[in-house]
Amino acid sequence: MDDLPVEKIAISGPTLASLMQRFSSSSGPIDGLLFGHVSLLTPSTLSDDSSTTTTSSSSSETLIATVTSFLSSSSTSLSFYSPSGRVNPSHLAPSSSSSLLGWFSARRKSPLRPSMREFSVSESLSSLPNLSFPILNSSSSLSPCIFLLLTTPIPDQAIHTHEYRAYQFCASTESFDPKSVDIVNIGPAFRGHYGAFSPNSNFPSLACELRSSAMVEDKKEQEESSSRIKQAAEDQRHLDQCAEGFEIGRLSGLMGSEATNYTAGLEDLYEKMLAKIKNLAREVELSSAKVFEQENHNRKLRQKAARYAGSE
Amino acid sequence: MASDGLPPLIASQLNYLLSHHALDVKVEQMWSGNKYYPGVLDRFTIAIPFCLDVIKWDVIYNAESPMSAPDIIFGPEDESFHPFSAKSPKNCNLLDDWNSRDPTRLMALIQELRNQYVDYQRKRVGDVDDARLNFEISTIVFREGIEMALSSGAEKPDEVKFAVPITDMKIDRMVPGCPWRGPPKMYLQVMYPVGKKHVTAPLAPRLKLVSNSELKAFFSIEDVKLPPWSDGMCMAEYLPHLEESLEKQILEAVSLIDVRRRFIEALVPQFGWPLEADPVFCRKATFLAGSGVFTFLVHFMISTQFPKQQPALMLQSCQHLSSQGVPVKSSLMTDYPWSPRWETSQMAERICEFLADEALNFKRHCNESQLQH
Numbered sequence: 001m002d003d004l005p006v007e008k009i010a011i012s013g014p015t016l017a018s019l020m021q022r023f024s025s026s027s028g029p030i031d032g033l034l035f036g037h038v039s040l041l042t043p044s045t046l047s048d049d050s051s052t053t054t055t056s057s058s059s060s061e062t063l064i065a066t067v068t069s070f071l072s073s074s075s076t077s078l079s080f081y082s083p084s085g086r087v088n089p090s091h092l093a094p095s096s097s098s099s100l101l102g103w104f105s106a107r108r109k110s111p112l113r114p115s116m117r118e119f120s121v122s123e124s125l126s127s128l129p130n131l132s133f134p135i136l137n138s139s140s141s142l143s144p145c146i147f148l149l150l151t152t153p154i155p156d157q158a159i160h161t162h163e164y165r166a167y168q169f170c171a172s173t174e175s176f177d178p179k180s181v182d183i184v185n186i187g188p189a190f191r192g193h194y195g196a197f198s199p200n201s202n203f204p205s206l207a208c209e210l211r212s213s214a215m216v217e218d219k220k221e222q223e224e225s226s227s228r229i230k231q232a233a234e235d236q237r238h239l240d241q242c243a244e245g246f247e248i249g250r251l252s253g254l255m256g257s258e259a260t261n262y263t264a265g266l267e268d269l270y271e272k273m274l275a276k277i278k279n280l281a282r283e284v285e286l287s288s289a290k291v292f293e294q295e296n297h298n299r300k301l302r303q304k305a306a307r308y309a310g311s312e
Numbered sequence: 313m314a315s316d317g318l319p320p321l322i323a324s325q326l327n328y329l330l331s332h333h334a335l336d337v338k339v340e341q342m343w344s345g346n347k348y349y350p351g352v353l354d355r356f357t358i359a360i361p362f363c364l365d366v367i368k369w370d371v372i373y374n375a376e377s378p379m380s381a382p383d384i385i386f387g388p389e390d391e392s393f394h395p396f397s398a399k400s401p402k403n404c405n406l407l408d409d410w411n412s413r414d415p416t417r418l419m420a421l422i423q424e425l426r427n428q429y430v431d432y433q434r435k436r437v438g439d440v441d442d443a444r445l446n447f448e449i450s451t452i453v454f455r456e457g458i459e460m461a462l463s464s465g466a467e468k469p470d471e472v473k474f475a476v477p478i479t480d481m482k483i484d485r486m487v488p489g490c491p492w493r494g495p496p497k498m499y500l501q502v503m504y505p506v507g508k509k510h511v512t513a514p515l516a517p518r519l520k521l522v523s524n525s526e527l528k529a530f531f532s533i534e535d536v537k538l539p540p541w542s543d544g545m546c547m548a549e550y551l552p553h554l555e556e557s558l559e560k561q562i563l564e565a566v567s568l569i570d571v572r573r574r575f576i577e578a579l580v581p582q583f584g585w586p587l588e589a590d591p592v593f594c595r596k597a598t599f600l601a602g603s604g605v606f607t608f609l610v611h612f613m614i615s616t617q618f619p620k621q622q623p624a625l626m627l628q629s630c631q632h633l634s635s636q637g638v639p640v641k642s643s644l645m646t647d648y649p650w651s652p653r654w655e656t657s658q659m660a661e662r663i664c665e666f667l668a669d670e671a672l673n674f675k676r677h678c679n680e681s682q683l684q685h
Binding site: 110175302 | 343345379392406
């Protein structure tokens with residue numbers, strides 16, 4: 001079985017920035033998993049944007065892999081693969097919201113081409129059958145064959161501080177095919193992305209068919225639906241917590257004489273939300289400072305251990 | 313020390329590799345990939361001899377975790393070299409059971425990778441669509457130690473290189489007191505242009521003899537006249553000719569050692585016992601001489617072409633120092649009366665006569681250079 005060739009690899013600016021930030025703040029090399037989705041896009045040739053005259057309209061559909069998130073592991077303990085690059089499938093828990101597209105490796109001051117181990121990991125990862133995932137808008141599936149390599153140049157005086165290259169691993173030829181990377185942005189070039197947009201945040205799905213469940217006779221199904229009701233109530237509670245003090249009922253104040261008060265209430269809600277976000281940000285800041293401190297401590301211990309082991 | 317700045321566990325592995333590998337592996341550069349400890353080096357480029365050339369691989373350790381196995385990045389032209397590919401199950405234990413306290417591990421890994429690289433290049437050469445080349449390989453592949461490589465670049469035409477080890481003469485045993493660890497290695501480099509389909513008559517390959525520098529002490533490989541490569545010849549035919557003629561020339565070179573020794577011995581009645589002489593290859597000898605109260609050293613430098621080529625002489629004063637504090641020396645003298653047909657005793661006498669005159673010139677030269685300071 002061979003994978004369909006991906007046309008290009010898209011990654012959102014914040015995801016790439018966050019990946020680079022994670023890399024540049026780590027002391028050593030890092031690696032991890034890439035999540036997202038692959039979709040079959042029909043490029044739209046219609047454009048209301050006068051600045052571009054789209055003449056190169058490739059009529060065929062293109063396969064685009066979109067990276068939406070990543071999971072990085074500190075590479076001091078080789079994460080999901082063995083030193084020779086064999087992937088341990090039990091370390092890869094299936095994720096519900098998005099598919100495992102592939103993996104990334106980020107190493108400082110090294111040539112921008114895949115290493116011996118990176119080849120083995122990519123080969124092993126794309127050969128695991130139970131990791132294949134469906135392509136959106138299509139009946140075929142793809143294995144986790146995407147590899148993103150990030151490096152920094154070896155000479156210190158280089159103009160670039162970061163370099164990256166994306167590949168699709170091709171199992172039949174045992175080779176890496178370099179792919180162009182698109183940073184997802186607004187504009188005519190990304191029109192296809194709007195059509196294929198799929199949210200992957202964990203916003204609770206609200207059960208809207210609450211009333212119809214009363215019709216169900218079957219006891220077992222009733223039990224099931226009661227648990228569903230419970231779940232829905234729980235989700236509703238979470239949602240209300242987010243919009244504390246601003247219930248659905250108040251939407252009626254949107255019109256009529258109460259409208260002025262409504263604006264004030266809405267502003268109040270936003271202020272409360274901002275305060276909450278600020279608190280959250282503060283908490284994140286404090287905890288990452290703690291994590292940093294702990295990592296520093298660990299590094300010192302490791303250095304000590306290595307020195308001891310070497311001087312034996 | 314080559315490994316200064318490396319974490320101790322990595323340093324011991326690198327040192328073992330550099331000192332114990334059968335081939336002369338060298339470190340090209342070392343650098344650090346760590347953000348917080350730029351002084352702790354954890355990556356280096358090694359140059360490994362292969363097919364009379366070198367291959368350069370980057371060895372990437374992690375200073376954060378010096379106990380982990382290293383990773384290797386191969387050269388940009390070797391994109392399709394995958395030694396630990398799952399399709400050809402190989403010895404992955406080298407990496408999976410990595411023991412950082414065992415200093416031999418890096419060398420074992422590099423040796424295994426080089427062996428696989430030899431096979432990889434042999435397969436690449438075998439895949440070249442060229443009838444003559446395929447015939448050459450089928451007749452010569454069994455020769456022990458042969459290496460081959462396909463070199464292709466954007467700007468030059470594709471070429472297949474062979475490094476064929478030649479002569480199993482135990483030269484080190486033929487020369488008494490030879491300080492070498494083993495017989496010197498000699499290779500014939502054969503380079504075939506490939507991929508030119510339109511050429512009707514196949515071009516003769518380019519040939520070159522290569523040896524390690526030790527051999528220079530008594531045999532100059534550059535001066536070897538290669539037998540001609542006639543049309544339609546193949547390596548299996550050519551090599552016996554070459555080896556035969558090479559063996560003859562080496563035996564002659566060995567016999568010339570004795571000629572040089574007899575010459576040095578013939579100098580003794582004229583100059584007295586040498587202060588210093590090369591007892592193995594007899595290429596150098598230094599005698600003490602005097603002209604009145606002026607004493608000086610005579611250095612004899614005897615080429616491998618002796619007696620066809622006369623020895624080069626240099627005088628060195630024992631009494632005069634230059635402004636830098638080193639003894640004053642004459643320039644090399646190679647133009648004095650000489651005939652290769654003279655008896656060795658006559659050679660010694662004629663040199664002695666020549667030096668009797670030359671000593672006066674040299675003494676004047678020494679005194680003049682002394683006055684200038």
